[in-house]
Amino acid sequence: xxxxxxxxxxxxxxxxxxxxxxxxxxxxxxxxxxxxxxxxxxxxxxxxxxxxxxxxxxxxxxxxxxxxxxxxxxxxxxxxxxxxxxxxxxxxxxxxxxxxxxxxxxxxxxxxxx
Amino acid sequence: xxxxxxxxxxxxxxxxxxxxxxxxxxxxxxxxxxxxxxxxxxxxxxxxxxxxxxxxxxxxxxxxxxxxxxxxxxxxxxxxxxxxxxxxxxxxxxxxxxxxxxxxxxxxxxxxxxxxxxxxxxxxxxxxxxxxxxxxxxxxxxxxxxxxxxxxxxxxxxxxxxxxxxxxxxxxxxxxxxxxxxxxxxxxxxxxxxxxxxxxxxxxxxxxxxxxxxxxxxxxxxx
Numbered sequence: 001x002x003x004x005x006x007x008x009x010x011x012x013x014x015x016x017x018x019x020x021x022x023x024x025x026x027x028x029x030x031x032x033x034x035x036x037x038x039x040x041x042x043x044x045x046x047x048x049x050x051x052x053x054x055x056x057x058x059x060x061x062x063x064x065x066x067x068x069x070x071x072x073x074x075x076x077x078x079x080x081x082x083x084x085x086x087x088x089x090x091x092x093x094x095x096x097x098x099x100x101x102x103x104x105x106x107x108x109x110x111x112x113x114x
Numbered sequence: 115x116x117x118x119x120x121x122x123x124x125x126x127x128x129x130x131x132x133x134x135x136x137x138x139x140x141x142x143x144x145x146x147x148x149x150x151x152x153x154x155x156x157x158x159x160x161x162x163x164x165x166x167x168x169x170x171x172x173x174x175x176x177x178x179x180x181x182x183x184x185x186x187x188x189x190x191x192x193x194x195x196x197x198x199x200x201x202x203x204x205x206x207x208x209x210x211x212x213x214x215x216x217x218x219x220x221x222x223x224x225x226x227x228x229x230x231x232x233x234x235x236x237x238x239x240x241x242x243x244x245x246x247x248x249x250x251x252x253x254x255x256x257x258x259x260x261x262x263x264x265x266x267x268x269x270x271x272x273x274x275x276x277x278x279x280x281x282x283x284x285x286x287x288x289x290x291x292x293x294x295x296x297x298x299x300x301x302x303x304x305x306x307x308x309x310x311x312x313x314x315x316x317x318x319x320x321x322x323x324x325x326x327x328x329x330x331x332x333x334x335x336x337x
Contacts, residue, residue: 045234
């Protein structure tokens with residue numbers, strides 16, 4: 001599959017006919033997409049709240065959070081509440097843009113279908 | 115169809131889902147992660163009934179007091195202190211009873227919908243409600259400290275209304291209209307300072323019952 005990151009805007013427009021290319025592969029995964037959806041509407045969310053909201057296991061969630069962090073879509077803040085570690089996650093500017101682009105691509109697909 | 119969890123968000127399937135489905139999933143998880151939706155209309159009705167009973171009892175206490183004041187030769191300062199203590203105990207009792215009942219119905223609804231009652235959204239809602247309420251509560255106490263009781267009911271209504279408008283961003287947005295009504299009622303009552311208790315009863319009793327009834331009709335009737 002062609003990565004549309006390297007395409008110019010004009011080429012992107014052509015690609016819209018083949019809508020799969022407008023979608024972000026990072027968000028192929030539902031957990032990563034869910035994490036981003038939550039972080040877009042909530043300033044910062046800790047690990048346990050994400051886990052509760054998405055109903056996933058610790059290990060599973062941790063893997064996907066590392067992936068999002070590696071892509072530069074989220075930032076990790078390690079803090080303490082008393083003696084317990086409290087790790088919170090925040091969406092980065094790049095993450096917000098990637099997410100809105102992904103939504104736009106989905107919307108274009110819907111328009112294309114009509 | 116993949117299995118959906120308690121938030122209606124599917125975490126098991128991957129790409130291949132319909133884009134429309136995916137967008138509605140995203141929208142749902144955004145809503146569920148930012149708004150506390152288990153607030154029950156029955157909570158409003160219960161709180162309203164508590165307030166009406168409280169207002170009725172307070173009215174009787176006050177009538178007794180004024181009756182004594184008008185007819186009793188042996189009025190003492192002690193009577194006034196006793197009145198104050200009675201009213202404060204009543205107010206705290208009404209507040210506790212409505213909070214407990216409101217919590218019970220909301221907890222019940224959350225359980226029916228298989229949603230957690232204490233999560234990120236509940237914490238956010240509580241904090242955003244409490245901030246104006248605590249400020250308002252301290253404000254009212256400060257007024258009483260200087261013997262200024264005329265504006266107790268208006269201040270309660272206005273601060274409560276502001277708390278609701280503030281909190282409505284984190285729960286069912288309909289709460290906003292209850293908030294507006296309380297603010298307007300509070301401001302109107304500043305012009306009728308001797309009818310404070312009646313306005314208090316309308317705001318905390320009747321408005322709650324109307325709002326709770328509408329919410330129950332709108333969201334919970336079919337369940």
